[in-house]
Amino acid sequence: MIILYDALKKHRTGMLLSVAIFIAACVFAAITAPQRNDISVMIPDSGQLAEDFALLQQSPLTGKIIINLHAETASATKQLGPAAVALAQALPGPLISTVVDGPQEELGPALISWLVTHAPSLLNDADLKKLEEMTTPTAIEAAMQHNYRDLLSPQGSALKSIIRMDPLGIRTLLFPKLKSLSLSSSIRIKNDHFMSESGTDLLLIAETPVPMTDSDGSSELIAHLETTFTDLPTGITATYTAGHRHTLANASIVQSDIRLALGLSLALLVAIFCIFLRRARAIIVFLVPGCVLAAALACTRFGYDEISGIVLGFGAVLIGISIDFALHVYFACSGPDSTRANSLQNISRPLLFSTLTSLGAFGALMLSSIPAIRQLAMFTIYGLSFSLLLSLVVLPHLLGNNTRIPPIKTARRIRTIPKGLYAGYILFLLVCLAFSLRVHVDGDLRSLGYMHPKIVAEENVIRSTWGGLDTTELVFTPAGKEEPALEANDATYKLIKQHSPDTMLSSLAPLVPSPSTQQQRIADWQAIWSSERLQTVTRAIDTEASKYGFSAAAFEPFKILMAEIVSPITINNADEAGLGEIIDLFLVPQKDMVRLLTILPESVGANPAISTALEQFGMRKVSSAEVKRELEQGVRDDSVRFLGTAALIVLLLLILLFRNLREVFAAALPPICAAVVVMGLAGMTGNGLNLFSITAFPIVLGLCADYGIFMVHVSQGKADVSARKATLVSGLTTLAGFGTLALTTHPALKAMGTSVLFGVGAALPAALFLTPAVTGRKA
């Protein structure tokens, strides 16, 4: 350290200029860093949970905007249809690609024709039994009578081609299969719109090219929607759900939290400066965290494509903790320049080990499977490393001569405190210890991201009206080509129906069966429609037809259909029937393969027999509730990993540094007290510890270990007594940085801030008073 200081002293100007240029470049990189504010950064990116979350994102309505129009009064219900039509015309543009307000109107005749043409592939055993009953002479007589009457009615023109192709009414066996394409049992088709059972709500589904991760795009999209909604007629209100709302809400709240946290941090730091430093040159100390923040952001930017809003919010914390090293150096260098090198030499070892404990503690966070946590860890590691470098190497060259700091009156008061306060503090620790046994882990996703109350309320309204897809299970076939995917999809359908025959499933299987199922059905159909039977039926049709004056060629299309070789149903030709958009909802493309989706009620999916059977077939079953359970378990596993690793690293470093059990214990006291108080308060309030309050633990351990290290060094006489003041001011600056986070709104930032506020708040008295008491020497 002495050699380095003396060497740089000769090239001070050049060194400072280089540092200034570097920092300027970092500031530019930091300002232009792209941000990311969606919930996906909080979700593990590896392991089963990541896979399940990715699959959940493939559910039919993910990424789409669900709009609910509600008629406030009975008379306003008539306005719902026209309002929906007007909205479906007004919304499309650059921000919204399509709006679906009901089933496709062209679906009718073309679809019926397709269904009847492919009846051999679609009718199962039960259907074929009913079909046999429809081919008796009595049934044919009744069918022809109905056909005659239908043709004479006003709807005759619309039914003509269908009756010619299907005089027996086979279509009545096929229509029920369309129900399997309905995503919700709560949807009714009325007046060509998706209506609720009560008739007071109408559903529209909009698609947007704006990704949910795009904050600016989300802002424009939401503005466009809400402006268009103002044109709705009186008595009609609109509520809507879209992931973009959460992205925007989170981005907005993170930005306002950043402004609050940074602003308040800086104000508190200025106050601390005025009370404890009180020298103009001490302002230089405050340059360090600013430079550290810029450098850390710049390095993080080059390591990752985007920076999470959580990491930016953590910038306030980094200011608070990175200033610690600068403060220690500042206080240590309070003397003429000639003594500086020696002062630096004395402070460098505890400073280095403090840095190592903090780096070790933050390094434990790199074990997290959550991208935002890992990014936060790297951000802080960069920051602390730069802080050490700047504080030890650059700062001493900026302090000039005679930076003796005038003593403060409070120092004397700190040294002697009543024994009653000691006792009170220890009692408080014991109470916290008792309550810490009641603490639980909260894995709810809602505690990781900001949920605007209005958005949540509207989502609840839509869920209660239409039945939420978050109360359903999604079953995905393994990824594969179309044919194996259809086979797996069929197997899923049959399996679930076997265990729960009355369950309403949403699946392609009834309308796009697997090739093997189709083959079997066609064989069964051909077995029923032997040439003798066909002749008997067509003769009966002709006989009855002649009674009503039908022409000889009236039912030729039916005869041709019966004689035709049936072409198999594929996803493509189902598309041609007008089912394309609906079928797409059940298709999950994966590169050149596809997964098919089945939707079933959660209560059915939870059936152990069904779950086991599905797993044996290689199907993946996912639901929001299951992802939540996996996340909760993940948070518990992470907490053990973080705490265990951080505690182990800190302990090993303390042992390496002191090699004396008593001194190790004395240095470890502050982090121990911090952990007890944080867990105790969580247990007392019943709030639980979520992922981010647990993430703060390694931070607390690392920081508070620093205080213990410096206080033991002071007790050993290996550090100047000014280190005690430095520890106090460090603690206060950390509280200024973290304490402001406790005032933020975003749950992740708030949780971290609260943990560290109470942890460091408890550790500081332990470091200043208990640690010296344990070492047995006067500080």
Added chain:
Amino acid sequence: MRSLSMALFITLAMASFAHAQDQSDVLLQSMRQQSLSTKTIYSRFTQEKHLAIFDEVVTSKGYFVFERPQKLRWEYESPFRSGFVFSGDNGKRWDDLTGIQDVDLASDPVMRVVAEQVLAWTTFDLDTLQQQYLIKVKGTVPISLDLTPKSSALASIINHLLIVFADDGKTITTVELHDQDGDFTRLSFYDTQLNQQLPTGTF
């Protein structure tokens, strides 16, 4: 000189077209006013189905009753008894084979379109007709209109409609519905009574 004559000819042609268009609009508007003043209609009809699916023209007889705003009864009496009655979105249909069934127009798109179309044609609901059809005046004595569907869904079934009015222009005498494949249905109305008291239980 030639170009001047051409320009004059085009101008005269456009002027006469515009004049004819104006006259059509005036005529339609006066018919609209006439229909709006009609509160009830009772009329008998003969229906001829000229369909290739039948060897011969199939003739039915029946009657219909309308009461503003949206009540309609349409009944066949021969060759068999059947019909439907609607009031708003709800109604019934009957057949001497299957008996009486309830119908919800909102959930039955085919019946809904049928009821809407029949109501529009027989009552000359110009607002609905102009939304769904391009209307041309083919003749004025008697008034006859040619309607061509605007939407592809309706056009897939109906090629065009022909509506002919009585000489006094107050009632419709004929509606011809021409399908895309050349088939057509002719409804001939007679004994039409406007704004009469209707028997209770009609709807």
